[in-house]
Amino acid sequence: MEPLRGDESSVDPGETTIATRGREVGPVPVGAVLRELPRPAVAWSEAGQQVAAGGSAATIAADGPGRFDTVRRAGEALFAGRTVASDLPRAARPRLFGGFAFHEDDKDDGQSQWDGFPDAQFVLPAVQVVSDADGSTWVVATATGPSAASTADERLGEWAERVASLDDELPTGGPGIERRTYTPDDAGWRRQVEAAVERIERGTLRKVVLAQALTVDLRDxxxxxxxxxxxxETYPDCFRFLVAPEGGGQFFGATPERLVSRDGRTVTTEALAGSTGRGDTPEEDEWLASELQESAKDSHEHELVVEAIKAQLDPFATSISTGDRTVRRLATVQHLQTPVTAELAEDDHVLSLVEALHPTPAVGGLPPDEALETITETETFERGWYASPVGWFDADGDGTFAVAIRSAVATGRRATLFAGNGIVGDSDPDREWDEVQLKYRPVLDALE
Known part of the structure; x- marks a missing residue:
């Protein structure tokens, strides 16, 4: 089997040719595919569609304040030279997968768990297996360069054969957890929340999202x-993602929060803020949901997010509408949710919308600059790609990005999980601690 190295390490407008070939195959378990694929590897799941991809036909990376625009322009240059097999469904056509760091200056120092994760990185996979919502599964091979067509044909033949012989022999249980370390600990968290509340009461800061890191040492x-x-399996209605660069750790999670989707001039997003747990009985579940809907603190926090998203989309849109506020139930937590839909005035690229919306008040705060300053001054760990935009975009400028919460970065026998909560004027440190612990459960349950 050929090694899947990058056909090109940079994007040169006018000189890059992309060839993509695909073949429909029988159903393939996504975990089994990921086990076989080389790094860099990515996985993405949404709305009944699953993608597992490895190797790099081309890679785009960027650092600094212009990273969104740099990636957009490089992606447009790359896709300008594409040739696509005419029988491929839309879900199997070339897409760039990746994401961004939360802060634009999160420099990789080669010593943290975020080694290998620059401010922005996107990969055009050399091989991907796509299971579409209609039940079909495709193996897709992509190559770039002067001999792109023949390389893609050869790559497709080899990987279609390999994928057909895969079995689903994966560990049935998690590796187990030996030790847990919180940053900050209980006392430190209380001090941070109280300081944030004081800052809100005496100034113009209205909300700030403070996060915590939980490092776990694993038995296996x-x-x-x-x-x-x-x-x-546990969170089929969430966006699941994996980003594993060529070196360093692997970042993964199951997030309920969409940042933005663009399909032509239609934009879809939602406000997701305000949380409570799940009940042990249907009656307790309903009681908790009612309490969440009636909570003045949670309603205030939620409305701040709704209004901020509308304001961020307003410069791009001819119209913006919001749906009814509901309670979204997940396996371990319930959230207030309000859908937001907009129609674009121009053909703005999805990355332009990503840049405008990140960070949402659900992971940053309000006003944005003051909230980010508070986060930078308060948090004692590196957010890296936590709470950042992760997802994909294609040649048309369409794409979907989620907010990378309910996530962890892992290397060997150690994983660092992240969770946060919105702090407003009447926040209680003990309640905020309890809510943060709920948000670790998706990844913790998979590890235990």
């Missing part, structure tokens, strides 16, 4: 494909 080596498969 971590199988990320197995954990990803378990997250897909």
């Amino acid at each position: 080596e971590l199988s990320v494909p197995a954990v990803y498969a378990r997250l897909s």
